[in-house]
Amino acid sequence: MATKILVVDDDRALLAMVKKYLAASGMTVIMTDNGSEALLLVRDSKPDLILCDAEMPGLDGHALCRRLKQEADTRSIPVVLMSGARMADKDVLQGFEGGADDYVMKPFSLPVLLARLNAVLRRYTAAEQRDGVLHKCGIELDAAGRTVKVGKDPVSLTRKEFDLLAVLLSKSGRVLAIPYLLETVWGYDPADYNDPGTVEVHVYHLRKKLGAKLAKRIINMPGLGYKFDDGAVR
Numbered sequence: 001m002a003t004k005i006l007v008v009d010d011d012r013a014l015l016a017m018v019k020k021y022l023a024a025s026g027m028t029v030i031m032t033d034n035g036s037e038a039l040l041l042v043r044d045s046k047p048d049l050i051l052c053d054a055e056m057p058g059l060d061g062h063a064l065c066r067r068l069k070q071e072a073d074t075r076s077i078p079v080v081l082m083s084g085a086r087m088a089d090k091d092v093l094q095g096f097e098g099g100a101d102d103y104v105m106k107p108f109s110l111p112v113l114l115a116r117l118n119a120v121l122r123r124y125t126a127a128e129q130r131d132g133v134l135h136k137c138g139i140e141l142d143a144a145g146r147t148v149k150v151g152k153d154p155v156s157l158t159r160k161e162f163d164l165l166a167v168l169l170s171k172s173g174r175v176l177a178i179p180y181l182l183e184t185v186w187g188y189d190p191a192d193y194n195d196p197g198t199v200e201v202h203v204y205h206l207r208k209k210l211g212a213k214l215a216k217r218i219i220n221m222p223g224l225g226y227k228f229d230d231g232a233v234r
Contacts, residue, residue, distance in 0.1 A: 003121065004045065007031040008038040008052040008064070009082065014106075018051070021110045022117075035059025039067060042074055049121055054083040054103075062100075069099035069159065076146060078120045082106055096198075097205075099159045102187060119187050136169045136230050137217060139210070150210060160185060161206045164199075168218065168228040177225040199226065 005022060009015050010033045019029045030045055032038050035052070036059050042050065050068070054061040061081045068074040079099060084106040101120050104113055134141040140149040146162060148155045157165065163185045167176065178196045182188040186198065203226060207215035217229045 002026055002028045004028040004047045006038060006041055006047040006050045008035060009033065010053065010056045025114055035064045038064055042068060047077065049117060050077060050079045052079060052081055054081040065099050078124050080104060080117060080120060096160050097158050123187055134169045136172055137214065141166055141169055150214065155209050157209060160202055164202050165206055172228040172230040175221050175224050175227045
C-alpha cells in the first residue's frame with residue numbers, strides 16, 4: 001500500500017511541486033493551503049505522515065502539530081515542519097516539544113526532502129514493531145499505546161521525551177553516546193549535527209516529569225553520554 005502524505009502550505013506553487021515529486025516517487029499525496037482544513041483532512045484521511053509549513057496565516061504548523069498531538073486518534077502521526085526562515089534554536093526546540101518529528105528548511109532539494117520523510121517513516125515503523133510493554137523501576141512504558149506510568153500514575157510526555165525514555169529503558173545499564181541518541185531519537189546525522197544541548201534539554205524535562213527518585217536513575221556520564229541505572233537504590 002502506498003504511503004499517504006498530507007502536505008500543508010499556503011504557497012500553492014510549492015504544493016504543486018512537492019505533490020508532483022512525491023507522487024512520482026510512489027506516494028499518495030493529499031494537500032491543502034490552510035491549517036484548519038488540514039485538521040479535517042487528517043481526521044478523515046488518516047495520512048501516514050504530515051508535511052506542514054511552520055509559518056502560515058491562521059492555524060500555522062506549530063499550532064496544528066500541537067492540536068494533533070493532543071488527540072488520541074492523531075497523536076501517533078508523524079509531523080515534519082517546513083520553514084522558510086532560519087529559526088533560532090529555541091524555536092526549533094519549542095517545535096520538538098510540541099511534537100514535531102523533524103524540520104526542513106526552505107528552499108530544499110526534493111530528493112533530500114524525500115529522504116528526510118522516509119527516515120521519519122522508518123523510525124515510526126521501527127517503533128511500531130517494538131510493541132511490548134517495558135517495566136523498569138516502577139515505570140511502565142507501553143510502546144504501542146505511547147503511554148507511560150510511574151506506579152499507577154500516568155505521566156504526560158512529549159513525543160521526543162517518550163522516545164528518549166524508551167531508548168534509555170530498553171538499553172538500561174548501558175551508556176548511550178550523544179551521537180547515538182541524536183541519531184536514534186531525533187534522526188539526525190551525527191556528521192551534520194552533534195549538539196549535546198538537544199539531549200540535555202530533553203533529559204532535564206524528562207527527569208522533572210518522572211520525579212526526584214527516578215530522575216537520579218538517568219545518569220549523565222561526562223564526555224560519554226547518558227544511561228538509565230536500573231540497579232539497586234543506593
